[in-house]
Amino acid sequence: MNTIASAAFINGNLIDLQPINFNHMHLYDKWGNDQEVRHLRHYEFPRSTDEVKERYLNSIKATDKYSFEVVHKKDGVPIGTCNLHEINWVSRTAEIGFFIGERKYWGMGLGTEIASLITSYAFQELNLRKLKAVIYSPNIASQKVFTKLDFHLEATLKGEEYIDGDYIDIHFYVKYRNASEK
Template sequence: MLTGELVELRPVSRNDLDKLYEWANDEALTSLGSGSQSALQNNNPKEAIQAHYEQNLTSHNLWQDGNVFMVYTLATKDPIGKCDYRNLNPVTRSAEVGLSIGEREYWGKGYGKDILYTLLDHLFLTLNMRRVQLDTWSGNTQAVRLYEKVGFQTEGRLRENEYVQGQYYDTMLMGVLKEEYLLKRNENKKNYT
């Protein structure tokens, strides 16, 4: 388990599958998190989600597959979301990350920032990654602001590569280097909540 100031990241267990099913079939939530890919992720039967996680729970290679965590609050021990790292490259020491807070009452209260700090601390300080990247879509402005707060910079854009609710958006490619992250983390530490 990885512990932050507000959250604890635990590896996904079978007990988490009902919550993951609920979040995976929340169209507004998957639209925010996945952009145009959300159409492929909604309306999945519970058995498909269970089979996907069962396969990952039983035949998981950390260096090839990364890790998926359930996010629990430290205060209430309630599950509020998930996050992951994947595509680890031991040569370049890079990885990709993602996160989603499924419980809306925890939005805008510092939980996303704490999830990222906890995950990035693990990647940079424990696994010795040099670079972490992610992609999002330009219409998810709340996520873009969060990523920038922890040190991610926009490294590229795929113009009009996302189609969400009848409108085109850019895919944003964002990344942060270890030194940039640690600098931003130390700057924000006094305001860290």
């Protein structure tokens, strides 16, 4: 992978969040079509690079979604994406999501930093009051990330999605900026 030199929008310790880079659509496409990655994100159908590009173009135009590229600081390479979506500016709520597409970076604690950075951005800069993370039950790592960041399991939809021949549960983890805002 080529290293990249771009200014970070949000600086972290191990990773930075940068604007989506349209020169990296081939990576986003690769990650989304990787069997192990897509099962944790539940992409049932293959996506071409053009479809991925169209998705991110639409997200840039949207007023209810912010997407970022996740860059590993030391290696200077993109390793995934994260976003806030379904932003409701009246209720001040949003859904948070991220994925690390480069599997060699799994298990390094980077997911916790990604989720922490985007949570801080949502609460401190966007003045949102509530975030929701929707996690498929096989994705134990993401459940641990959000639990570590004091999101609480608010609801579980039993047998809601069909993946690999099984109906799996969907967990809804929630965090409020302040307990008084519930």
